[in-house]
Amino acid sequence: MSDHRPRSAVQSLCAVLLAISLMVVPLAVVRPAYAVDVGHVLEAVGLLREYYVDRLDVITLLNGALAGVRSALSNAGVQTDTPEIPAGTQATQAEALFRTRFDAAIAAAGGRVSRDALAQAAIRAMTTQLQDSHVYYLSPDSYQEYQRRQRGQVAFSGIGVVLIPREGRFYVRDVVPGGPAAAAGVQQFDRIARIDNTPTGGLQADQLSGLIRGPSGTSVTLVLERPGHADPVSLTVTRAPIQVPTVFQARVIDGGIGYLQFYQFGARSGAEFRGALERMLAGGMRAMVLDLRGNLGGFVNELETITSLLLPPGRTIYQEVARGGQARAVRTAGVPVMPQQQPIIVLVDEASASAAELLAAALQENGRAVLVGQKTMGAVEAAIMVGLSDGSGMSVTVRRLSSSQGHRLEGNGVVPEIAVELSIADMDQGRDSQFQAALQLARQRLGTAARLDAVAGR
Secondary structure (H helix, E strand, O other): OOOOOHHHHHHHHHHHOOOOOOEOOOOOOOOOOOOOOHHHHHHHHHHHHHHOOOOOOHHHHHHHHHHHHHHHHHHOOOOOOOOOOOOOOOHHHHHHHHHHHHHHHHHHHOOOOOHHHHHHHHHHHHHHOOOOOOOEEEOHHHHHHHHHHHOOOOOEEEOOEEEEEEOOEEEEEEEOOOOHHHHHOOOOOOEEEEEOOEEOOOOOHHHHHHHHOOOOOOEEEEEEEOOOOOOOEEEEEEOEEEOOOOEEEEEEEOOOEEEEEEOOEOOOHHHHHHHHHHHHHHOOOOEEEEEOOOOOOEEHHHHHHHHHOOOOOOOEEEEEEEOOOOEEEEEOOOOOOOOOOOOEEEEEOOOOOOHHHHHHHHHHHOOOEEEEEOOOOOOOEEEEEEEOOOOOEEEEEEEEEEEOOOOEOOOOOOOOOEEOOOOHHHHHOOOOHHHHHHHHHHHHHHHHHHHHHHHHOO
16 A cells, blocks of 8 residues: 555544544443453454454464564563464464463563553554554543543543644644633644743654643643744643534635534534534535544544535445445435535645545545645544453454545545645744635635626526
């Protein structure tokens, strides 16, 4: 596959604001968390073999887990021999050998790596080796946050910003409406130079996220480099519970152009999307810019609902192949809300993933919209989130997905017709070059439609 970047890109974005994959229905609820051990690694092996879309070999999975064990020990400065399990070993014997090797690794660690950390490293390595964007492990805390976000509930305590990491710098992509950062005056394209006394240069995304998040009611001071300001701006923000909305913005710009910034396919997002469309149409919308930048996806049924609001019934949204080779095409149903003569411009970027990619591709391939921005992430599969008995979770791909015309987007992404980069220079100047390009195109499309109406005497 070309440009295979989905997994690392998703993990980087998870650290800033937990990723949502294209999900079907979670199989299990959160259980009370307790210590992780070798049994949970074998539990994860069994779940992968039971549900993953392709048949998986137990020896390959266990050796992947052992690679994670070796890596965790090495990172802690522990040198030990943890040999692989030989090919052809019977499953029950292979599991016994894995237990023996895992216990030996714990003994060799001598307390420098905990049993929990070693087991989690084993599971993460086992899922990573599949090189599948929708197979990954979530710790108990991350799994609980994931479930809260999927239900549209308060997910975590922080300040409410979405960040763009670029060349060691962190820019504010968006400010969550109604959140603490918005109240404190944080603005789009502010660059976070310091958090309290810590410079942000050289930090990883998860490190920066850890500095920003914290208990509700506590404060954090941000030193920001703001476009148009010669001196840094210092703001103190009081942390609070953050509920990430489905729709960040829905407004009609002068000239009848609607702007809908759609952020995630969570629970009831189809109803919220419909409501936003209806309000903009009532407000005089004649064309729409649909912003899917940073949208990491969500529930597959919400994708189908939303696409049906924009396309006529019977149009193919995507194609899927399940375990065993069963294939089907998923199509729109019902009467669309958006009038078909009204132009749609879709904004996408490298952080548009999963359901957002399928929506963009469906609109593009059905001739309903023009895409502007940058190639999408290329992380497109259908997965279930399975709860493990320690309270953690694991996402498992259960169906392979393709675009409406059968193009595989996993590892490839969706390529916009009009390529526009949001550069560091743009952000330093406070200019959203992608949005401006989409707005200009929408105005051109409205002008063309008006001239055609005039010629036709309408």
